[in-house]
Amino acid sequence: MRAVHFTDTYLPRRDGVVTSLRTLAAALTTAGHPGLTVVPRHPDQPDEPDVLRLRALPCGVADLRLSPWLLRGAAATGTIAEIAAVGPDVVHVHTPGPVGLLGVLTARRLGLPLVQTYHTDLHAYADAYRVPARALSAGVRLYARRLGVPRPAAAPASHARDHRPMASGAVARRRAAMDATNTLLLGGADAVVVPTRAVLDRIHLPVPAERVHLVPTGVAPRPTTPRQINDFRYGHGIAPSDRVVLYVGRVNREKGIELLISAFEQVLAGCPNARLVLVGALYEPRWLAGLLRLADPRVAERVTLTGQQPPEVVAAAYGAAEVFAFPSRTDTQALVLQEAGLAGVPVVLVDRALHAHGALAGAAVCADPDPGGLATGVLRLLLDPDSARRIAAAAAGRAAAHTPARYAEAIAEVYASAVGLASRFNARGRTRS
Template sequence: MRSLHFTDTYLPRRDGVVTSVRTLTSALRLQGQHAVTVAPGHRADAGDGHLLRLPAVPVPWGLAGLRLSAWLLNGRWAAGAMARIAQARPDLIHVHTPGPTGLLGVFAGRELGVPVVHTYHTDLHAYADAYRVPAAALAAGLRLYAYRLGVPPIPTGSGRRDAVDAVNEFMLRDAGAVIVPTPAVPARLALPVPAERLAVIPTGVTPVPLDATAGARFRRAHGIDVDAPLVLYVGRVNREKGMDRLIEAFAEVAATRPQARLVLVGAVYEQRWLTRLLRDAGVRDRVVLAGQQPPAVVCAAYQAADVFAFPSTTDTQALVLLEAAQCRLPVVMADPLLHAHGLLGDATLLTGPAPGSFAAGIGALLDDPAAARALADRAVGRAANHTADGYARSVHAIYQQLTTVPIPR
C-alpha cells in the first residue's frame, strides 16, 4: 500500500508530531508498506528517498520555528505540488497537521479520489489561546483555504474558539477516519466526526538501548554535580507547554534544596520571554538550557535525572511520558485529564495545575527515592504496551478498511 503523510512540521524541528510521523512511516516501511512524507522544504535537507519536500516560507512572526508550504499563495505552485503528489500514485493520504501542507493532503485526496485519514495530534484551541492568534486571522486563513479548494467558506462566529471549530470542520468533515492518540482528545473537545469514524490509536515508541554511564556523562557535560537533585523537562520550551508553571514550581523546590537543578531539553523560540520568567523566579543560575538534542542525548538526559516534570495541560498524548517511562524515570504531571485518559495512568504522580501543588509533587519524589522507583517501575510496564510496530499495525488496519470497504459517511 502506498501512503502519503502530510505534515506542516518536520526535521530539523523536533516535536511530538514529527516523532509520531517518523515512527509511523518507518514502522510501515519495515512491515513492507510504501510510506512517503510530504513536508515543507528546508535548507537543511539531506536527501531522503522517502521525503517529498515542498517550496516553503518561514512563518513571518517566527511562530515556534515553523515553515509553511507556499502552494496556497500561487496557482502555478499549487499545480506543481499536485503534479508531484499525483506522480507518487498514493492509495491513501494521511494528514497529520491542519496547516497548508495538511490542507494540500485534503485537496489531493479529493482530486485523486483516494481515501483520507487524519490524526488529530494537537489541541488547536489551547494553542490558539496560548499564542493569542486573532480570530480575524484564522477566519482569513479559512477563506484562503476555501478559495484554493474551490468550495464555499465555512461561516464562523466572532471568537477565536469559533474560528478554530471552523478549521476542524474544514479539515475533518470529509475524512474517512480520524485517529486520536488518547481518549483525552474527545474528552477535552468536541470534534466534528461521527463516532464510527473516530479511532483511538496511541503513538508507540521505539525501545532505546540504555547505557549505564550515559546519565553521568550528561551531568558532567552540563556541570551538574553527581549528587544534585535533578528535575528534567523535555519538549518545546514554550508558553503552551506550561513553562510558567514549571519554573514557578521549581523555584519552590530549589528554595529548600540548594543543589537542585532543572534541565530543559528542547528548542527555545521565545528567548526574551523565557529569560524574564527565569529572572523573575530567581532561578536563572539553577536552570540548564540544553536546547534541542538528538535522541541519544535526550535518552542520556532521562537517565541523568531524578524526576521528570511534565507541566503541560494542552497535550493529547505526550510521547515524552513514554520515553521517560522507558528510562525508568518517575513522572510528575499537572494535567488531570491526560492523567485520567493517558497511557501511564496511576504510574505517574498527579498534582493538578497549581504551581504549589506541582512543586510539592516534585519535592515528594526527590525526597522519597523508594517511592519514585516504585512509580517508575510501574510505568515501565505500561510503556512496554505501546510499540512502534503495534502502532503501525493498528493504523494500517484503518488503511485497509478504507481502501477495501470504505467507512460509511
C-alpha cells in the first residue's frame, strides 16, 4: 500500500503536523508500506529520500512557504505525472494549503482514493488572526476553479452536529468561508481521519459519519540524559532552585500564550522560585514583548524563551520540567501532551474536550480557562508532589498506549477502507474526477 502524502508544512519548521506526518511515514515504511511525501521546498531542509520538493515562496507568516502552482493551474500537470510514475495506491492530504489542494487534484486526476487528516482547527485560527472574510472567500473561489467544480453553497447557520456558538458579521463570514473550504477539500474524501473527538465536538465535517475515522497519532518517547538536562538548564540560565513550568509549541496568540502569561503572574505569588520556560518558534516578538510589558515586572524576569529547538533539546526541556502547562483551546490533539506524559511530567490544560477525549484520557489537571484557574492548576502540581506523581504516572501509561507502530497499523486500515470505498464507487460508474 503506497501512499503519497501532501503537506504545506515541513522541515525546518517543526509543528504537530510535521511530527505526525514524519512519524507516520517512517512507521508505514517499517511496516512494509513505503510512500512519497510532497512538500514545499525550503533551502534549509535536510536531504531525505522519498520526499518530492515543490517550488515554494515565503509567505511572511510563521515561516510558512507556499507553492505558487495555485496561481497557474497548468503547473500541476508535471508534478502529477511525476507522482503517477511511483505507482501510488492512495493519496493522503494533511493540510489545507496549496500543496494539500494539489493532493485533492492528484487523487481526482489519477482516480485514486483520497484520505484527509483534519489536523488543524481552521475556524479557530481564522478567528484568532481575524483573517479578512473577503480574502478567505477569494481563496474559496480559486480553490473551486482549480478543482473545476462549482463554489460550494453557503452552509446553514447552524447544524445539529456543530457545537460552535452562533455568530454574526465578520466572524460568521469567516466561518462560512472555512466551511466552504472544508467542503472542497474533504467533501469528496473516501476517509477523513480525526486525531481526537475534540474535533467533532467543535465543528461539523462535511462527510458522512461512516467515513470519519478516529486515529490518535502515535508518539515515541524522547530519550534524554541527566547531562543533557543539566546542559539545558545551564545554557538557558535556569538555576538549580528554579521550579520549571514548561510549555512546548509555537509561542503564538492562537495557542493561549496571553492566558499563560497572566496565569504565571499568579503562580509566582504562590511559588516565587517558579520559572516559565517557553520552547518553540516565536513569530510575533512585538506581540509577546507587549504582553510582558503589561505584566508585573517579576514575570519578565522569570520567563525563559528558547526559540525552536531540535528534538534532543526538547527532550532535555521535558526532563528539566516539573509541570507542563498547556493553555491552548485550538488544538485538535496536541502531541506535546503525549510527549510530556511519556517524559513523566504532569500536565495542566484548559481545553475540556481535549482533556476528556485526548490521548491522555483525563490523566491531567483540567483547569478553568482563566488566569486564576490555570494558576491554581499549576500550583496544585508544584505544591503537592504526591498528586503530581500520581497524575504523571497515569499520563505515562495512557500516552504509552499510542505507539507509532499502532498508529501506522490503524492508518493502513483506513487506507484499505478508502480503497474499498473508491472501488465500489468506480464499479458503479462514478468516479472522483
